[in-house]
Amino acid sequence: FCSIDYRIYLFNNASNQKIVSRGLEYLGDLDNFQLSTFNFQLSTFKFLMLILITNDDGIQAKGIQTIARVAAKYGRVVVVAPNRPRSAQSSALTIEVPVSVKPVPSDNENITQYAVSGTPADCVKLAISQLLDEKPDLVISGINHGSNASINVIYSGTIGAAIEGALHGIPSIGFSLCDHDADADFEPSLPYFEQIIAKTINSEMPKDICLNVNAPKGEVKGIRACRQAEGRWANDFGKTPAPRANDYYWLI
Numbered sequence: 001f002c003s004i005d006y007r008i009y010l011f012n013n014a015s016n017q018k019i020v021s022r023g024l025e026y027l028g029d030l031d032n033f034q035l036s037t038f039n040f041q042l043s044t045f046k047f048l049m050l051i052l053i054t055n056d057d058g059i060q061a062k063g064i065q066t067i068a069r070v071a072a073k074y075g076r077v078v079v080v081a082p083n084r085p086r087s088a089q090s091s092a093l094t095i096e097v098p099v100s101v102k103p104v105p106s107d108n109e110n111i112t113q114y115a116v117s118g119t120p121a122d123c124v125k126l127a128i129s130q131l132l133d134e135k136p137d138l139v140i141s142g143i144n145h146g147s148n149a150s151i152n153v154i155y156s157g158t159i160g161a162a163i164e165g166a167l168h169g170i171p172s173i174g175f176s177l178c179d180h181d182a183d184a185d186f187e188p189s190l191p192y193f194e195q196i197i198a199k200t201i202n203s204e205m206p207k208d209i210c211l212n213v214n215a216p217k218g219e220v221k222g223i224r225a226c227r228q229a230e231g232r233w234a235n236d237f238g239k240t241p242a243p244r245a246n247d248y249y250w251l252i
Helices: 061-073 120-131 157-167 190-201
Strands: 025-027 044-048 048-056 076-083 099-104 109-114 136-144 174-177 212-215 237-240 248-251
Touching: 044 212, 048 061, 048 120, 061 076, 061 109, 061 136, 061 174, 076 120, 076 237, 109 120, 109 157, 120 157, 136 190, 157 174, 174 190, 190 212
Parallel strands: 048 076, 048 136, 076 109, 136 174, 174 212
Antiparallel strands: 025 044, 099 109, 237 248
């Protein structure tokens, strides 16, 4: 037997639900669980991770819901994501107006969700300082609907959130799929994304480093570490005449 000094969260023993703590999951017989003692057999516990997930496509996006279900295999997942699409926000923070938070129902007992009125970086900062009872073990941003290669990493809210996690000293990964379709097929890339999650959990990430992972649409042939490309895309403003007052401009 091993003495464990740890907070325990006890959920409805009458309905035979499992007992979950921030870092431990009790696997034994609930009828014999005694809250009055902290002497438990170590083999009746498995360690749980706390995984924070965000994105820049919004909490309703298929990509974040998909990766949340994958991450839930490895621990307790808390999704804190924008309440609407917030692409191209980079590491921007909301400073001129208050940020609101709204709980969002989840059909997975290992996933808790919050919709936030701020940016992806807001979501990470807010989760760590206010919404989580402990510092997360891993931050995941994505899966983004669209590539975040080359110069895009400068503008990307997906990567901005991963960088924010790294700035807090937390292993962080940004996942992207090269498909902007709202109903994009993530299945071919999921085994590789999960492999990267598992390796990140089981190894020590260098300090102040985050991973930027991009998958092609369709078949994936493997994983390769590569240098950031120098490619650029033409994104310029187009002028639209206004019927009154000043003209206005769209980024095209």
